[in-house]
Amino acid sequence: MTFRYNNVYINEVSTVTGPYEAKGPLSKYFDKSYDDLYFGMNTWEQAESKLIEESVDILLTKIKRTKFDIDLLISGDLLNQIVASNYAASSLGMPHLGIYSACATSVEGLIVGSNMIEAKQIKNCICSTSSHNNAAEKQFRYPTEYGGPKPKTATFTSTGGASAYLDSKKAGIRIESATIGIVTDIGFKDVYHMGAAMAPAAASTIYRHLRDTKREVGYYDLILTGDLGVIGKEILKEYIKTEYGIKLKNYDDTACMIYDLKKQAVYSGASGPACAPLVTYSYILQKMKNGELDRVLLVATGALMSQTTVNQKLSIPSIAHAISLEVIE
Amino acid sequence: MIITLIFLGCLLTCLGFFDKWVHFARCGLIIPITGFAHSMMSAALEYRKEGLVTGIGTNMLKLAGTVIIYGVISAYLFGTLRLLMFGA
Numbered sequence: 001m002t003f004r005y006n007n008v009y010i011n012e013v014s015t016v017t018g019p020y021e022a023k024g025p026l027s028k029y030f031d032k033s034y035d036d037l038y039f040g041m042n043t044w045e046q047a048e049s050k051l052i053e054e055s056v057d058i059l060l061t062k063i064k065r066t067k068f069d070i071d072l073l074i075s076g077d078l079l080n081q082i083v084a085s086n087y088a089a090s091s092l093g094m095p096h097l098g099i100y101s102a103c104a105t106s107v108e109g110l111i112v113g114s115n116m117i118e119a120k121q122i123k124n125c126i127c128s129t130s131s132h133n134n135a136a137e138k139q140f141r142y143p144t145e146y147g148g149p150k151p152k153t154a155t156f157t158s159t160g161g162a163s164a165y166l167d168s169k170k171a172g173i174r175i176e177s178a179t180i181g182i183v184t185d186i187g188f189k190d191v192y193h194m195g196a197a198m199a200p201a202a203a204s205t206i207y208r209h210l211r212d213t214k215r216e217v218g219y220y221d222l223i224l225t226g227d228l229g230v231i232g233k234e235i236l237k238e239y240i241k242t243e244y245g246i247k248l249k250n251y252d253d254t255a256c257m258i259y260d261l262k263k264q265a266v267y268s269g270a271s272g273p274a275c276a277p278l279v280t281y282s283y284i285l286q287k288m289k290n291g292e293l294d295r296v297l298l299v300a301t302g303a304l305m306s307q308t309t310v311n312q313k314l315s316i317p318s319i320a321h322a323i324s325l326e327v328i329e
Numbered sequence: 330m331i332i333t334l335i336f337l338g339c340l341l342t343c344l345g346f347f348d349k350w351v352h353f354a355r356c357g358l359i360i361p362i363t364g365f366a367h368s369m370m371s372a373a374l375e376y377r378k379e380g381l382v383t384g385i386g387t388n389m390l391k392l393a394g395t396v397i398i399y400g401v402i403s404a405y406l407f408g409t410l411r412l413l414m415f416g417a
Contacts, residue, residue: 043378142392143375146368147348149355265352
């Protein structure tokens with residue numbers, strides 16, 4: 001399913017991160033970074049909620065509007081029952097839609113918001129996503145202080161909150177088209193190698209997007225996948241070549257960009273719903289505004305398992321949603 | 330000696346060093362009794378904000394519980410086997 005949009009723009013964005021992201025190569029592009037993982041809150045869950053709240057507050061200041069001017073807040077995160085979003089929405093007091101597609105949540109939010117703006121149901125909206133390393137570790141893996149060794153294919157959940165303000169007013173970056181992903185399941189079960197589980201979903205979405213829009217890979221200055229990691233990135237390149245005959249050019253993965261993979265102990269790169277928007281809203285949009293990139297296809301990938309299904313030895317279904325961003329001519 | 334190791338395992342977990350040292354020492358720290366103490370302490374720290382009963386009490390043995398259950402079962406099995414083979 002591919003949509004085209006005529007009148008949807010990302011007017012402004014905001015990013016808030018934790019300490020690990022601030023030590024990475026993109027630190028200067030973030031709006032705010034904290035030194036401590038609690039952000040002055042009492043628990044990891046509250047800290048994750050604060051990331052959304054704070055990123056929306058920064059965004060409102062940037063666009064010089066109040067919460068009463070916003071028609072809709074669309075947000076999602078990695079916690080059970082998306083509680084971080086729900087608590088943030090409760091204190092922000094805007095009409096709220098909570099969404100979940102694991103690490104593909106950010107693009108899902110952009111698609112939902114863009115469709116509603118295009119259909120003139122709303123005038124504007126804010127799309128937010130957050131993830132918190134320790135909250136995710138606690139929920140999906142082991143207690144945060146537990147030091148069990150992990151394989152090299154594991155990824156490190158990024159800590160951050162990212163928000164985008166969408167409007168029909170012509171400013172910022174244009175959202176040109178979007179493709180909704182199909183949930184794919186190749187029967188892969190290794191929860192410490194989610195890049196491999198998500199690569200087929202990303203390949204399918206990229207293929208269908210190019211097919212539906214009748215474009216070549218070279219049309220995009222950059223194709224950016226969500227959080228496949230160093231190894232998953234190579235798997236995707238090979239998989240898409242053999243399965244769909246597409247040779248990826250100008251391709252990168254946000255998981256490999258946010259951290260310094262040589263210096264920081266992040267295994268095969270970043271992951272989490274915040275990973276793709278943190279990189280895109282900071283570094284990539286800046287490059288687009290500077291004229292270094294004109295057309296970018298962002299393909300956020302998500303592994304849709306829960307701890308219960310992992311314990312039951314079920315395979316990991318994955319999804320990837322794509323959105324095409326263009327510089328306004 | 331064992332009690333000292335357990336104490337050190339717990340203390341270093343609370344101070345936040347243990348998990349970093351495991352990246353370096355790996356099984357050298359996880360296999361001995363220090364790893365057992367570490368697994369219980371890290372779970373207790375993680376869930377302390379969810380209450381004494383529903384938090385710490387319920388979750389402290391989250392990782393270590395398996396070791397205790399199968400430790401007891403295997404002790405029983407091998408004890409019985411020894412009794413059958415060599416007598417009381």
